[in-house]
Amino acid sequence: MFHKEGQKIILITFLIVASISLLAHFFIDITWARLAIQIFALFILVMILQFFRNPKRKVIKNFDEILAPVDGKVVVIEEVEETEYFKDRRKQVSIFMSPINVHVTRYPVSGVVKYSKYHPGKYLVAWHPKASTENERTTVVIKTPKFGDILYRQIAGAMAKRIVNYAIEGDSVRQGEDGGFIKFGSRVDLFLPLDCPITVKLNQKVTGAKTCIAILKSQDDE
Incomplete structure (x- = not known):
């Protein structure tokens, strides 16, 4: 579950990462360089997803x-x-x-x-x-x-x-x-x-x- 405040940023990041990965696939012939770029882009996406995570927690309310x-x-x-x-x-x-x-x-x-x-x-x-x-x-x-x-x-x-x-x-x-x-x-x-x-x-x-x-x-x- 991701927080609503991150929906726009997550979508934009996903589109950028997907674009970078596709461009690297079609235009970079050196295998290690292509993979490095794609892995780095994926890492950025994972970090953004982690930051905006919103774990649901069962709260035991206590007025004291x-x-x-x-x-x-x-x-x-x-x-x-x-x-x-x-x-x-x-x-x-x-x-x-x-x-x-x-x-x-x-x-x-x-x-x-x-x-x-x-x-x-x-x-x-x-x-x-x-x-x-x-x-x-x-x-x-x-x-x-x-x-x-x-x-x-x-x-x-x-x-x-x-x-x-x-x-x-x-x-x-x-x-x-x-x-x-x-x-x-x-x-x-x-x-x-x-x-x-x-x-x-x-x-x-x-x-x-x-x-x-x-x-x-x-x-x-x-």
Whole structure:
């Protein structure tokens, strides 16, 4: 299964690869050179298909957990000042996606979209400390039924030139559903309450809509 955001690119790539292979077959007489060109073209097609894959995942919804919004590796766990929406201290958990990861963004919690905003910006490498505030990005805040507002931010990397965001203010969303897509390398930041226990570690690999990132605490737990 491939993501809808990749349909046009996949079709164009397939046509280009097919054309290159046919031209090589008819116009290149040197066998090793012809095969090298055809294999390289096929490799590019396979890479594009892998990038836009969209595996279907059975999500066990849990209102007490924040699930990973994307596949990737945890590169930041720290307390920071969130300056766009909360304007206070939050726990930040950042997940870096390499080009070989699935790039679908999935809602980490269920609730109502309270805030959704796109910011044009730079294309610093995704792990750069300033990427969260200076790169092209979208910020989404979901109001959960029990635990207040949870913010996640899609951040473009050095290779990414387009962020797709499906979150519309006022929409009800469900944990694990597609929330967007980031093309070609990127990162997602989560900003969580300070009393929210984090359940992952630095450099841990996580799976979108499967790995628990943190456990939410309700007022009843205090």
